[in-house]
Amino acid sequence: MQLEAKDIGFRYGDGPWLFQGVNLTLEPGEIVGITGPSGRGKTTLCRILAGFEAPIEGAVHFNGAPLPNNGYHPVQMVLQHPEKAINPRWKMHKILNEGYQPDKELLDLLGIEREWLTRWPHELSGGELQRFCVARALGPNTRYLIADEMTTMLDANTQAQIWHAVIEIAKKREMGIIVVTHESNLMRRLCHRVIDFNK
Amino acid sequence: MSILEVENLSVSFKQYTDGFKEINHKVISSLNVTLEAGKILAVVGASGSGKSLLAHAILGILPSNANVSGIIKYEGKELTPIRQTALRGKEIALVPQSVNFLDPLMRVGNQVRTSVKNGDAVSAQRKVFERYRLGKEVEDMYPFQLSGGMARRTLLSTAMVSDAKVIIADEPTPGLDPVVIKEALDNFREFADNGCAVMLITHDIESALQIADKIAVFYAGTTVEIAPVEDFVGNGEAIRHPYTKALWRALPQNEFRPIPGSQPHPSSLPPGCLFEPRCEMATAECRQAPPKMRELRDGMVRCIHAT
Amino acid sequence: MIPSLKNANKRSPLNLKQRTLFKILISIVFLAIVILGGVLLDEGRIVTNLNERNSAPSLKHLFGTDWLGRDMFTRTVMGLSLSIGVGLIGAIGSTLIALFLGMAAATMGKMADRLISWIIDLFLSVPHLVTLILIAFTLGGGFKGIVIGLTLTHWPSLARVIRAEVMQVRSAEFVQVSQKMGKSRWWIALHHILPHIAPQLLIGFMLLFPHVILHEAAVTFLGLGLSPHEPAIGIILSESMKYLSSGMWWLAFFPGLCLLIVVRTFDQIGENLRVLMTRTHD
DSSP states (O other): OOEEEEEEEEOSTTSOOSEEEEEEEEOTTOEEEEEOOTTSSHHHHHHHHTTSSOOSEEEEEETTEEOOSSSBOSEEEEOSOGGGGSOTTSOHHHHHTSSSOOOHHHHHHTTOOGGGGGSOGGGSOHHHHHHHHHHHHOOTTOOEEEEESTTTTSOHHHHHHHHHHHHHHHHHHTOEEEEEOSOHHHHHHHOSEEEETTO | OEEEEEEEEEEEEEEEOSSSOEEEEEEEEEEEEEEETTOEEEEEEOTTSSHHHHHHHHHTOOOTTEEEEEEEEETTEEOOHHHHHHHBTTTEEEEOSSGGGSOTTSOHHHHHHTTOOSSOHHHHHHHHHHHTTOOGGGGGOOGGGSOHHHHHHHHHHHHHHTTOSEEEEESOOTTOOHHHHHHHHHHHHHHHHTTOEEEEEESOHHHHHHHOSEEEEEETTEEEEEEEGGGOOTTSTTOOSHHHHHHHHHSTTTTOOOOSSOOOOGGGOOSSOTTGGGOTTOOGGGGTSOOOOEEETTEEEOOSSOO | OOGGGSOOOOOOSSOHHHHHHHHHHHHHHHHHHHHHHHHHSOGGGGSOOGGGTTOOOOSSSTTOBOTTOOBHHHHHHHHHHHHHHHHHHHHHHHHHHHHHHHHHHHHSOHHHHHHHHHHHHHHHHSOHHHHHHHHHHHTTSHHHHHHHHHHHHSOHHHHHHHHHHHHHHHTSHHHHHHHHBTOOHHHHIIIIIHHHHHHHHHHHHHHHHHHHHHHHHHHHHTTSSSOTTSOOHHHHHHHHHHHHTTTOTHHHHHHHHHHHHHHHHHHHHHHHHHHHHHSTTO
């Protein structure tokens, strides 16, 4: 169930290479941080690993085989701005259940209140919406989670709530996590090892 | 010396519920803050706590379906909508969160020049660009050609040349790397050291603590505590309000331990203290009526049990 | 107190959303009455009645009578009813074409997009009255010709709007997330994209209506549309031209005014729908 990026390179059109020759191996249950200044392609690397984008060079292997193009993707991503990752014309319960039906336990763990389910997205705050995005990404078939600045827009308490829930589930399911954040304290708290994207 | 005072501000919105019924949502209730010349006040709170609306209320740019009550005073005199329009962008300047606030069709040099009030606009703009290490070629660029950091410095330049006495910065730092955050924060410190009053609105208590003199903590549309930054040390024993304590303890460098639950929605605020449902110190008395803001140890707190 | 910030909203018993809905309902009721009138009014009132030729508007004949003694009120209502019918078919057809091409352009790859965009530009570069006349004429005029002509000429601008909307939604983060949750193209089109363009589609449809009706009347007026036996507004107006100089102003005035009112009513519905749909969240 290993996630492996081999010699990945990416650029837009004929532009300069954003990065080249990136290698990364993630074992189940491992929590790895990626740091580095903005504009070096951390987010693009995340998008490639999550299958949102195809690499120009190299390949991403899951369990020794290329990532699937159709069906449920084993690598799920949660982004910085939950408002953009949610269809504003859907009610919260439909958003939550798009991929699968999260159980009560998960909702309680993430602090999702039942009363929110009947609301529209614009009636909830960013912190509340992000809990839904996290719940949605933690389907039973998710083997790796990519958290690209997942809690950057949230207050300290909500940040701690969400991470506690995610870490608990990761432990239980042997799920691997990639953490992208600028906050070194958070990185130190969460990660087993850190990759510096500066080089 | 206080330059801007907000007293008992309340903001409510008319909103449609599911069908065609309108209800009033009180998003800010009985809020008090004071900005002082030469000082930085950081307004810290979760998203949805109404902190951006405070900025909009001061600048007079709330949407038309908002209902406002309370008094905002600028230099001792009431800030009427007419004065707001006259002072906005001149004596009271906003440093917005996003680069989208730059006019995409105008060269950035010209944009900065339009904010210069007196004197030679061109030389003022060149001087400020030089200070912010924006090269000479930048003034002829359009916003889309700027990197994120350059755009932010352009926004700061605009506030700088306008001779503003009050600067309101709305979430100027999220998602930036530490070097850039440091730079942005240092710029605000510099503003304050030049005699400006700065209000830094952020959800990030860490960066607020780096530069602010005082921290105002927002919860569900009101301030629960105003405290000097020196109080934020150790396990937070000097902090007055239980919510502020919880925020402090939840930081990754401290205990990283959250309290359960979340901020109440404006449509279902508790009758008494807004934090009561999540508070471990809560008693029956807390449920009676919203506590008043009171002075405590060189700060303010909205809690009857705080010591 | 901050006086002028305190909204000058006088508490009317209805809020904006209710008022808007009310306006829409009134407009719909009015149009329904016109349509029902066209169906229910007695055909006998428009048979030739030479005893009451050329009479000016009176209580008995609200809009007067023409040179054959036919009641102009009945003719006008029937004409409007027919116009609305033709407009409905034309607008529905055009909207469907716009929906199909807009969606196809935005989802079926680069070649399809280029081809469809080219067709849209082609149609937009020729005034559609000209295309309409050509098509109606080729198909031999009459009801079939005009309806097909209207359907085939009114879709391009709406198709362009829909294409842009679909492109925007398609690249939204929530659509990408949906893909990675294993949802098929079809599912995404149906659940994510369609709900997003539905308001545009409905408003576009309502605003197409007046266009279609006016163009139908214009082409019929020119004699290339509906046949002279039909009580169409275009026919009424073109016939009345001959009698205007003899001072029979009511022949053109009332039918023209009514056409204007009907067209404005549709316009109103479209505009109010837009208010209702875009301002739900404040």
